[in-house]
Amino acid sequence: MPADAAVLDRTAPLYERVRRVIPPIEWPVFAEDIDAILALKRRRNAVVLAHNYQTPEIFHCVADIVGDSLALAREATRVDAEVIVLAGVHFMAETAKLLNPGKTVLIPDLGAGCSLAGSITPADVRLLRARHPGVPVVAYVNTSAAVKAESDICCTSGNVRKVVESLGAPRVILLPDEYLAQNVAKETGVEVITWAGHCEVHARFTAAEIRQLRRENPGVVVLAHPECSPEVVAEADFAGSTAMMSDFVGRNRPARVALITECSMSDNVAAQHPGVSFVRPCNLCPHMKRITLPKIRAALEEMRHEVTIAPEVADRARRAVERMLAI
Numbered sequence: 001m002p003a004d005a006a007v008l009d010r011t012a013p014l015y016e017r018v019r020r021v022i023p024p025i026e027w028p029v030f031a032e033d034i035d036a037i038l039a040l041k042r043r044r045n046a047v048v049l050a051h052n053y054q055t056p057e058i059f060h061c062v063a064d065i066v067g068d069s070l071a072l073a074r075e076a077t078r079v080d081a082e083v084i085v086l087a088g089v090h091f092m093a094e095t096a097k098l099l100n101p102g103k104t105v106l107i108p109d110l111g112a113g114c115s116l117a118g119s120i121t122p123a124d125v126r127l128l129r130a131r132h133p134g135v136p137v138v139a140y141v142n143t144s145a146a147v148k149a150e151s152d153i154c155c156t157s158g159n160v161r162k163v164v165e166s167l168g169a170p171r172v173i174l175l176p177d178e179y180l181a182q183n184v185a186k187e188t189g190v191e192v193i194t195w196a197g198h199c200e201v202h203a204r205f206t207a208a209e210i211r212q213l214r215r216e217n218p219g220v221v222v223l224a225h226p227e228c229s230p231e232v233v234a235e236a237d238f239a240g241s242t243a244m245m246s247d248f249v250g251r252n253r254p255a256r257v258a259l260i261t262e263c264s265m266s267d268n269v270a271a272q273h274p275g276v277s278f279v280r281p282c283n284l285c286p287h288m289k290r291i292t293l294p295k296i297r298a299a300l301e302e303m304r305h306e307v308t309i310a311p312e313v314a315d316r317a318r319r320a321v322e323r324m325l326a327i
Contacts, residue, residue: 003031011035017060020274021267030057033293037062040300046083048296049076049096052242053262053288054087056271062296063087066268068243069095069141070156074325076100085299086307087291091117093307094145098318105307108295112287116142116227119197120176125150128173132193137173138163139320140180142199145309147176149316154324157226158241160184164192166327179203183226183233201262201283202227209281210235213258217279223248224260236260249273262288 003011011031015022022030034057041047041064049072050063059066065075069092076084076096083104086093091114093107125137125147139151140160148154155163155174161184164172172190174181176197185192205228214220223245224236233239238248245259246269256277259266263282270278299305309317 003028003035007031007035011061014061018056018271021056021271030061030293033297034061037293037297037300040297044083044300044303045081046085046300047079047081048085048087049079049092051088051092051288052246052268053264053285054268054291055264055289056267057293058087058291058296059264059268060271062293068156068158068241070158070241071243072096073099073141073156073321077325079103083300083303085296087296088112089114089117089287090307091142091144094309094317095141095321097307097309098145098148098314098321101314101318104303106299106303107305107307108292108299109290110305112290114142114287115200116140116176116197117144117147120147120195122146122150124195125175128175128193128195132171132173135171135173135193136167136169137175138167139175140177141321141324143176145317146313148320149313151175151320152323154320156241156324158243159324159327160226161187162327163324164188164190177227179229180226182230183239186230199227201285202232202260203229204283205229205232205260205281207231207235210260213279213281217256217258220256220258220279221252221254222258222260228260232260245269246272249276264288 015027047064049065050059076099084096085106089112097105137151139148139154141156173193175195178194178196181192181194222236224233224239226239258279262285266278266280
């Protein structure tokens, strides 16, 4: 239901943050939920953590902390609020719970999963250990808490190289993203044993698409996520996590840029950098898009979809995450 005049007046400063990416005609539909969420956060002593792939009305208007998986994991350890709403996918909510065992962590939609997290089980990790005795296991943060519990240390796309090199081992098992593992193996020279998991967003990009993008947009700067295939990464000007991409745009201010990642990333960065033109060859993440303003509002109204982790799993998974954060 569109917002009334009082709500529009209260939320007008927030619209200024997103007016470049949200048309004025759409704002009244968002404003009612945004106004309610802000009031509910005060009432519940709650914060919203939002991943970079969330839509602009969430990312810029109701989130208290935003970032990539590494940033959200770090910031989750500093949260003073009693309630954390994770505007992202389930493994991120689990990570927030691991680092805040005494707080209430909510996920607005239980169906917000991840193709990578769903590609591997704890039994798979145990089998890999049996096949490769003594080889350290690095679990990408895009895994369930149960998989993290079977691992030695976690990583994100932002710190994977640092984590792999910190182990000082000639061989490591890096799971479950095969492309991330292949890309970091090229960077480090470490032999990386992979698992055949892929991000359903980034795996769809091809090197041919990047070449066509350059032909159609001369001078465009191409930034790729390392969950893309090595062939796509080789065609890019820069590869890095979503936070690294955003920092690159802020530092270098390219006239025209293409972010080879999830669609909302370009919208969120574009809202912050009005002088940069964005080419958008993006793919949607169906899981991230399950998180909406009405669902965040309902989560806070009803305190629904609380994330819980069995203590025997949580203790072991927490150690793997904390080892990563200590690097």
